[in-house]
Amino acid sequence: MGVEKMRQLIKPVIAAGVIGTFLTCGSMAQELDLTKKETYDQIMGWANEPLDTSAFKKDGDLRIGVAAGYLSNAWINFTAQSIKYEASLHPEIKEIKVTDAAFNPSKQAADIDDLLTSGVDAILFWPVDEKAILPVLKKAHDQGVATINIGYNFMRDPSVTSNAYVNQWSYTEQVVDEFIKSLDGKGKVFAMLPIAGSSAAVVQLAVLQDALKSHPDIELISTEYGDWDRAKAKQLTENLLQRFPQIDGAFSPAGQMSMGIYEAFDESGRLEELTLSPGDDYNGWTKLVAKEGKWGSVTSGLEVGREAVKQAVKILTGQPTTTAVVVPTRYLDPAEAAKLNEADRPDDWFKTDLPAEFLPQ
Numbered sequence: 523m524g525v526e527k528m529r530q531l532i533k534p535v536i537a538a539g540v541i542g543t544f545l546t547c548g549s550m551a552q553e554l555d556l557t558k559k560e561t562y563d564q565i566m567g568w569a570n571e572p573l574d575t576s577a578f579k580k581d582g583d584l585r586i587g588v589a590a591g592y593l594s595n596a597w598i599n600f601t602a603q604s605i606k607y608e609a610s611l612h613p614e615i616k617e618i619k620v621t622d623a624a625f626n627p628s629k630q631a632a633d634i635d636d637l638l639t640s641g642v643d644a645i646l647f648w649p650v651d652e653k654a655i656l657p658v659l660k661k662a663h664d665q666g667v668a669t670i671n672i673g674y675n676f677m678r679d680p681s682v683t684s685n686a687y688v689n690q691w692s693y694t695e696q697v698v699d700e701f702i703k704s705l706d707g708k709g710k711v712f713a714m715l716p717i718a719g720s721s722a723a724v725v726q727l728a729v730l731q732d733a734l735k736s737h738p739d740i741e742l743i744s745t746e747y748g749d750w751d752r753a754k755a756k757q758l759t760e761n762l763l764q765r766f767p768q769i770d771g772a773f774s775p776a777g778q779m780s781m782g783i784y785e786a787f788d789e790s791g792r793l794e795e796l797t798l799s800p801g802d803d804y805n806g807w808t809k810l811v812a813k814e815g816k817w818g819s820v821t822s823g824l825e826v827g828r829e830a831v832k833q834a835v836k837i838l839t840g841q842p843t844t845t846a847v848v849v850p851t852r853y854l855d856p857a858e859a860a861k862l863n864e865a866d867r868p869d870d871w872f873k874t875d876l877p878a879e880f881l882p883q
Contacts, residue, residue, distance in 0.1 A: 556721060557728035562691040565676045569846035573684060578668040579840035580643050583616040586834060587637035591630055591650035593622045595750075596804070596870045597822065598648070599882040601672070604827035605646065607880040612835055617642075627654035634658045644668040644834040649677075656681055668837045672830045674823075675721055676846065683837060685846035686830035688823035690722060693851045694729040696820045697775045700853055701799035704817070708739035709770030709797070712762055714755050714779045718747040730773055743769070748779040752806075755782030763790045771797035775820065777807025781869075784810060800853060803862050806869025812860035819859035823849040824872055 554561045588605055592598060602620060609618045619637060623630035627650045635658050637645055645662055647669065649655055659669050659681035668683040674690050705711070713730055715723040727745060734740050744762055748755035755774070762769065763786060774780040780801040787796045801807040802822040811817055829847045836843040854862070862873040874881070 556724050559691055559732070562689060565678075566689065566848070568678055569676065569685065569844060569848055571845045573837070573843050573845050575837045575840050575843065577666055578644075578683065578837050580838045584612075584614050584644070584835070584838050585617040585640075585642045586615055586619070586831070587634075587640070587642035587645045588618065588620040589630055589634045589637060589645055589647040589655075590620060590622050591648050592625045594624070596872060596882070597824065600824055600872050600874060600876075601648075601827040603876055603880045603882050604824065604874075605831055607876050608828040608831035610880075612831070614835065614839070615831075623650055625650055627651035631655050631658045634662065638662055638665060638667060642667065643838050644670065644683075646670045646672055646830050646834065648673045649675075652677060668834060670830050670834055670837075672826055684833050684843075686826050686833055686849065687846060688826060688849050688851060690725040691729060693820060693823070694726050694775060695733075696851060696853045697726075697799050698729050698733045698773070700818060700820075701771065701773055701797075702733060702737055702740065704797050704799075705740060705771050707737050710741045710743050710766065710768050711771040711773060712744040712746060712769065713742060714746050714748045714758065714772055714774040714776075714783060716747065716776060716779075717749050723747060726773075726775060748774075748776075748782065750776055750778055752778045752782040755779035756786045757782075759783045759786035760790070763787070763792060769795060771799070773799045775799060775802060777801035777804030777819070781806050781810060800859075803854075803859075803872055804869070805862075805864055805867055805871035805873065808859050808863035808873070809865070809869065811856050812863045814856075815860075816856050817859075818856045819854045819862065821851045821854065822872075823851050824874070825849050 586609060593602055609615045621633035623633055630650050631654055634645060662669050663681045671677040671682055671685045674688050676685050676687050715726050717723060743766060746758040748758055772783045774783055780798055787793045798817045800818040800820050803819050826849045829849055833847050864873055
């Protein structure tokens with residue numbers, strides 16, 4: 523699946539300067555401003571609300587469906603395998619079925635419908651297009667099947683039972699705070715963000731800009747969109763190096779893109795200028811951190827898959843729980859981040875405690 527197709531599937535609401543995410547309450551859609559921390563405070567309030575599980579309680583064996591919007595990158599593959607592993611630890615789960623929509627919203631809706639027909643008790647999913655699958659999620663809800671959204675976006679809708687997610691604002695704050703410290707509060711920097719218009723890109727830029735208000739000696743000279751792609755980030759950085767005689771730092775929470783930035787500075791002979799923000803726990807990035815002894819990492823919340831399974835079990839067995847499970851992230855200094863590197867593994871890997879039989883192939 524190419525980036526252009528991914529771009530077509532990202533449908534943010536942009537109106538009057540407000541970037542909206544699809545969160546609903548009752549039957550009314552709410553536009554929430556993802557550029558404001560207050561929005562995420564509100565989401566955290568929702569996340570901590572008690573969840574009434576009585577409509578979903580089952581007796582006997584449990585069957586879990588996973589409607590993957592896609593299975594095409596390392597982080598998602600590790601998430602999917604973590605789901606399978608966690609399910610294996612619960613003897614009450616007798617079956618787990620995984621489907622792959624390959625970025626096709628219509629197929630994901632059809633996959634969910636097929637899972638319902640097969641008799642699953644809960645459906646875990648990460649959406650391609652949230653609106654496209656709401657009708658079939660409502661069908662699941664009406665049949666007493668629990669639905670759990672997984673990832674970095676919080677879905678609030680009567681048809682979504684629960685969420686297991688990473689708070690993007692807090693995650694990005696950790697990256698920004700360490701980046702500013704590394705710069706000693708001054709310098710000319712650029713931002714390398716994911717796909718333009720995606721919630722990740724919107725939030726990352728908002729958090730950075732908000733923090734820079736308190737640091738007037740740091741100048742954001744350019745904002746680029748590297749599409750989570752190492753080669754594209756490298757090319758964009760090469761262009762910036764030709765345009766700007768001084769660049770002191772690059773803000774890039776995604777390790778893949780940070781590696782492209784590093785390569786561009788290195789090949790231009792300007793590596794000594796470069797201060798990078800912390801990346802994530804991508805193996806290629808932690809290898810670079812181990813080599814350089816600086817920058818560090820912010821964990822990406824890879825535990826979200828396992829937490830989703832635990833939440834499903836709580837819901838289906840009638841245990842008390844909240845509307846969402848928020849998976850925390852934390853900053854790792856260079857020494858800690860270097861310990862995540864697995865030198866005998868490819869760059870496209872994440873350190874994991876998964877048993878060998880559950881590792882991505």
